[in-house]
Amino acid sequence: MSKHILIVDDDALMRRSLALSMEQAGYRASNASNAEDAHLLAQRDPPDLVLLDIGLPGMDGLDALRLFKEKIGIPVIFLTARRRNLDEVVGLELGADDYITKPFDKDVLLAHIKAVLRRAEPAQRKIDVSAPIVVGDLTVDPGAHTVVIGGQPVDLRPREFELLHTLALHPGMVVTVNDLLASVWGAEYIGEPQVVYVHIRWLRKKLEIDPDNPLRIVTIHGVGYKLEPQSV
Numbered sequence: 659m660s661k662h663i664l665i666v667d668d669d670a671l672m673r674r675s676l677a678l679s680m681e682q683a684g685y686r687a688s689n690a691s692n693a694e695d696a697h698l699l700a701q702r703d704p705p706d707l708v709l710l711d712i713g714l715p716g717m718d719g720l721d722a723l724r725l726f727k728e729k730i731g732i733p734v735i736f737l738t739a740r741r742r743n744l745d746e747v748v749g750l751e752l753g754a755d756d757y758i759t760k761p762f763d764k765d766v767l768l769a770h771i772k773a774v775l776r777r778a779e780p781a782q783r784k785i786d787v788s789a790p791i792v793v794g795d796l797t798v799d800p801g802a803h804t805v806v807i808g809g810q811p812v813d814l815r816p817r818e819f820e821l822l823h824t825l826a827l828h829p830g831m832v833v834t835v836n837d838l839l840a841s842v843w844g845a846e847y848i849g850e851p852q853v854v855y856v857h858i859r860w861l862r863k864k865l866e867i868d869p870d871n872p873l874r875i876v877t878i879h880g881v882g883y884k885l886e887p888q889s890v
Contacts, residue, residue, distance in 0.1 A: 661775060664705035665689040666696040666722065667737065668715055670846070676709060679764050685771075688844060691715075693722030695840035698833075700730055702800075702824050702841055707775055709767075710754075712738040723754055733778040735770055737762075793829045794887030796865070796874070798822060812864055817842060821857050822865075825875065825885040834882040858883060 663685045665676045673689040680687035688703065690696035693714050700708075708726050712719035719736060726732045733755040755774045758767060790799040797806045800823055805812040814822065820842045825833055835854050839847045847853060858877075862869040876884050 660684060660686040661706040662686045662688065662703065663771070664696060664700060664708045664732075666691075666693060666708060666714065666719075667711040668692060668713075669711075672711075674846075679768070683768050689846075690840055690844075691848065693717040693719070693725070695837060696722065697725050697729075698824070698837050699841045700726065700732065701827055702820065704730060705732060707771060707778070708732055708734045709737050709771075710734050712736055733774050735774055791823070791826045791829075793826050793885055794889060796826070796885075796888070798826045807865065814861070814864065817857055818861050818864070821854070822861060822885075825883060829885050829887060832878045832882050832884045838882065 663680045665673050665680070665687060666689070667673050667676070668691050670691070673691070677687040677689055688699060688705070690699055693710075694716055696708070696710075710719050710722060710726070714722065719738070723734055723736075726734050735756040735758060736754045737758055737760060739760045755777070756770050758770055789801070790797050795808045797804075798819075799805070803819060805814055805819065805822065821838060824838060824841045835851045836848055838854050839850065843853060858875060859869075862872050862875055865874050866872045874886055874888055876886050878884060
């Protein structure tokens with residue numbers, strides 16, 4: 659199975675270029691424009707390695723590094739345009755596995771990635787992404803890629819499953835439309851909420867007793883959606 663590389667950078671052109679380079683090298687690539695979206699994505703589909711820009715909007719790369727290393731246990735390579743030695747020292751002291759400064763040669767970056775992946779221990783990952791998630795009478799099993807309600811299997815398309823899985827990771831909590839877009843479809847879909855609306859409608863037809871009056875996938879108007887547990 660291809661190694662999964664998560665690219666976190668607020669430069670859309672850089673994300674697309676890096677994703678293409680990763681895929682051409684045989685990796686599976688996903689991306690996020692900020693650390694918050696990247697962390698949400700990593701919870702649902704943990705990468706084998708993160709390419710992380712330091713200068714991010716919102717939570718910066720140094721704070722994001724703590725999340726990836728301490729909460730999930732993923733190797734991180736810093737990508738940055740900063741040239742100050744202090745950044746490198748602080749990043750490495752906080753646990754970054756490597757550091758490369760923009761602009762960089764693609765082959766050099768790929769060599770760094772191979773070296774870090776070779777050193778990384780698979781056991782260092784701190785979350786079990788294959789463990790079933792139970793929300794009331796609903797069970798989402800990412801390992802088996804199955805959904806069961808009240809003992810009855812539900813057939814979902816891949817995107818429907820990923821959307822439900824993302825909601826199930828945060829039961830009873832609101833997940834914004836942009837967070838759902840970033841986690842399930844990628845940063846390039848931010849600003850295109852219609853794709854979420856359509857898939858939520860499809861999910862409700864399969865999961866709700868009355869799709870027009872949903873109790874399981876609840877809309878929080880102007881914000882997003884939350885998955886509410888229903889009685890077993």
